[in-house]
Structures are given as structure tokens and as C-alpha cells.
Amino acid sequence: MNYNTGNLTINTTTATNVAIGRANAGVAGYVDGQIAKVLIYNSELTHAQIAQIYNAKCVALGLSQASASTETLAVTTGLSSVLRTDTGDDPNWTQRTVSLSAYASRTIRLVWHWTVGSTGPTYQYDAGLDNISIDGNSYTFESSNQSFQTTTSNTSTSAYNSASWTSVPNSTTAGRWNRDSGGTPSGSTGPPSGQNSTWYLYAETSSPANVSGYGFWLRSPSITLSGSPGNCTYYTHLNTAGNGQGTLRFYVDVIS
Ligand SMILES: [Ca+2]
Numbered sequence: 001m002n003y004n005t006g007n008l009t010i011n012t013t014t015a016t017n018v019a020i021g022r023a024n025a026g027v028a029g030y031v032d033g034q035i036a037k038v039l040i041y042n043s044e045l046t047h048a049q050i051a052q053i054y055n056a057k058c059v060a061l062g063l064s065q066a067s068a069s070t071e072t073l074a075v076t077t078g079l080s081s082v083l084r085t086d087t088g089d090d091p092n093w094t095q096r097t098v099s100l101s102a103y104a105s106r107t108i109r110l111v112w113h114w115t116v117g118s119t120g121p122t123y124q125y126d127a128g129l130d131n132i133s134i135d136g137n138s139y140t141f142e143s144s145n146q147s148f149q150t151t152t153s154n155t156s157t158s159a160y161n162s163a164s165w166t167s168v169p170n171s172t173t174a175g176r177w178n179r180d181s182g183g184t185p186s187g188s189t190g191p192p193s194g195q196n197s198t199w200y201l202y203a204e205t206s207s208p209a210n211v212s213g214y215g216f217w218l219r220s221p222s223i224t225l226s227g228s229p230g231n232c233t234y235y236t237h238l239n240t241a242g243n244g245q246g247t248l249r250f251y252v253d254v255i256s
């Protein structure tokens, strides 16, 4: 690959992807397998931003007309950093928006983590999620769980890679995300209905999940984004009956 007069050598023997970029020039590229791709951005990018786009631990290359320098890096797939955080107490369906432009053309999962808060009866921390939209894909849960998966035991924010997953059930089972309608079993907690709809997903925080810090993971099926995926939007229902704040984190899991 050649930027301006700079020549670049990329060692892909130990990396699935290699990201390269000319910082502050609005130009970045990456090698995916044997295919070189070059992207031109409207705005300037720093090396750190390029690294984030390609989920890289570091980013290679600073090129100029006068000289070229090369570095080799391993670009990892896997869970992103936290892209959005929301906390309760909010007894309404509230829309949240996250730009996924940085993940154009990648295959990802949408991922959420709910953490039970520390004050009040912790069985009242049932968090709801509904009406998720990204790049032409819509998840309303009106007819099925749409291949969403949940953990079934207390799983921390640092344990995504070792988490055990199962299909989201039509249930009100404690310690996992469920597909439900008509309100959760505990009074005055959780969503009473879907967002402008009947069905929703929610995290049931009855025993044994009625513990401060108890963690629930939820993820979508894999989605291959277009070249212009735009924003992911989703509605949260973070009613904790006035007890305080649980924490809902949003990530993406980059598969390829
Ligand atoms: Ca719904």
C-alpha cells in the first residue's frame, strides 16, 4: 500500500487485521486478510481514533511526504470499550442513541450489561430494553426473542469472554434477561409493557440476583453492518422504584 510517497510494509503473519492510518490527514486504511482497503474521512483522525475504529490495541504508521515509518500491530476483534452508560431511576421508556459509524462494514453483536445498584430492595432493579434499531435491522421482540442471548448467572463487566450464554427465554427467571409482556412479577418495578408495544426484554433481579453488583449480559445475533450504519437506537426502562441507580452499559462485540 502506498500513501503519497510513503511505502508501507505490513506484516500480517500474526494478525487477522492490520490497521494503518495517517494521523490528522483524514485518511486511514486497513488490511483485512489479503485485501487492502482505504478509507477517506471527512474529518481528521488521530492514531487513537483509527485504533478505535479497527479495534486495534495500537495503530501503525505516520507517513509524510518526506519520510515513511512503519509499525506492525495486531488488531483484535472482540468486545469494544463501553460506548454508552445509562443509570436509573427512570420509570419511562427512554430512547438512547449511539453512533456505530466507526464499525462500518464490520460484523458485530450489540451487547448490553446491567448491574444491580446498591440501595433499596435490590429485587426492584429490573431493567427493560425494547425497540432496538440499527442499519435497517429492527428488534421489537413482538413475535420472538429474535435470537438474543443472555447470561444465566452473576457475570461481571470483565467476564464477557468467559460468559455462558443461552437463548433469551419467554420467562420471568431471576438472574437473566427474559422476554416478557404485561409487567414483571414484582410490583412497581420493571416495565409494565413494551415501548409502544406489548413485548420487551428485561433483567429479573429477584433472588439470587437481588444482590448489589449482580451482573447480567445480553447480546444480539451477529449483524453485518453496511458502509454507513449510522446510529444504533434503543429504548431503556430503568425503573428501580425510586431506590437508586443500576448501570446499563452498551458495547459492541466485533466478530470480524
Ligand atoms: Ca416491543
Ligand SMILES: [Ca+2]
Pocket: 123, 124, 125, 126, 184, 185, 186, 189, 190, 204, 205, 206
Ligand atoms: Ca423483579
